[in-house]
Amino acid sequence: MKRISTLVAFALCFAFAASSADAPATFKVSEFTFKRPEKWEWVESASPMRKAQLKVPDTEKKNPAEVVFFHFGPSNGGGVQANVERWYGQFEGPREKLNAKMEEVTVGKRKVTYVRAEGTYLSGMPGGPRTPQPNSALRGAIIESGEGDVFVKMTGPKGIVESADGDLRKMVESALK
Numbered sequence: 001m002k003r004i005s006t007l008v009a010f011a012l013c014f015a016f017a018a019s020s021a022d023a024p025a026t027f028k029v030s031e032f033t034f035k036r037p038e039k040w041e042w043v044e045s046a047s048p049m050r051k052a053q054l055k056v057p058d059t060e061k062k063n064p065a066e067v068v069f070f071h072f073g074p075s076n077g078g079g080v081q082a083n084v085e086r087w088y089g090q091f092e093g094p095r096e097k098l099n100a101k102m103e104e105v106t107v108g109k110r111k112v113t114y115v116r117a118e119g120t121y122l123s124g125m126p127g128g129p130r131t132p133q134p135n136s137a138l139r140g141a142i143i144e145s146g147e148g149d150v151f152v153k154m155t156g157p158k159g160i161v162e163s164a165d166g167d168l169r170k171m172v173e174s175a176l177k
Contacts, residue, residue, distance in 0.1 A: 023036070023041065023042035024036065024042060027042075027052050029051045029052055029069045029071050029150050030051075030071045030145060030147050030148060030150050031145060031147050032143065032145075032150060032175040032176065033175055034052070034069075034171055034172070034174070034175045035171060035174050035175070036054060036171070037056075037164075037167040037170070037171055039056075039057070040054045040055065040056050040057075040067070040164075040167070041054065041055040041056075041057060041064075042054060043055050043066075045068075049070060050068050050069065050070065051069045051070060051071050052068075052069040053066070053067065053068050053069070054066075054067040054068075055067070056154065056156065056160055056161075056164045056167075058157065058159075058160050063156065063157045063160070064156060064160070065154055065155065065156025065157065065160045065161050065164060066154065066155055066156055067152065067153070067154040067168070068152075068153050069150065069151070069152050070150070070151040070152075070153075071148055071149075071150050071151070072148055072149075073147070073148040074146065074147055074148045075148070076148055077148060077149050077151065079149070080113050080142050080144065080149065083142060083149075083151055084102055084113065084115050084140075084142070086126075087115055087117065087138060087140055087153065088100050088115075088117055090121060090122055090123075090138070090155075091117050091118075091119045091120060091121055091122065091136075091138070092119060092120040092121075092122060092132060093119055093120065095117075097119060098117040098118060098119045099116070099117065099118050099119075100115075100116065100117045101115070101116045101117075102114070102115050102116075107172075107173045107176040107177070108176045108177055110143055110144060110145070110176045111143075111144045112141055112142065112143050112144070112172060112173075112176070113141070113142040113144075114139070114140070114141055114169070115138065115139070115140040115141070115142070116137070116138065116139050116140075116165075117137065117138045118136065118137040118138070118158055118161075119134075119136065120132050120133065120134045120135075120136065121133045121136035121137075121138065121155055123155075135157065135158050136155060136156060136157060136158055136161070137155070137156070137157075137158040137161035137162060138153065138154065138155045138161070139153075139154045139161055139164075139165050139168050140152060140153040140154065141168065141169070141172045143172065143175075143176065152168070152172060154168055
């Protein structure tokens with residue numbers, strides 16, 4: 001019996017290592033090729049709306065941050081300002097209490113809008129039940145494109161999101177050069 005449990009444990013470790021090795025180092029969303037930060041994990045998404053999904057692990061592997069990529073095609077997705085407002089609306093309370101900020105930059109020939117907020121994040125699908133997650137943060141990037149904007153949104157525990165902000169920006173901007 002002990003030998004069987006050892007074999008099962010070995011098989012699970014091997015399967016995890018193999019799936020980590022199979023995780024793409026780069027991936028494409030619309031016309032952009034993103035380079036996954038080395039410590040971030042690839043997640044297979046079950047939602048057809050999500051074009052890619054990553055996980056930013058914490059040191060204790062308990063509460064990771066989630067990074068999702070959306071692309072709805074030309075003239076879809078609601079535009080930059082509507083999405084910024086939607087993202088802010090996923091937090092409890094007025095914007096003044098969210099430390100909400102929006103920054104527009106140009107990288108190469110592309111306009112990118114960076115978004116940030118922090119507070120109690122209300123996870124869940126819009127219109128459905130929501131679960132309050134206090135001490136959370138959001139960092140996002142909206143890349144404007146004639147082929148349809150690409151939306152990149154990272155949410156999770158405030159400390160993890162804040163520490164991963166530089167990697168998020170680096171990943172977004174490297175896809176635009």
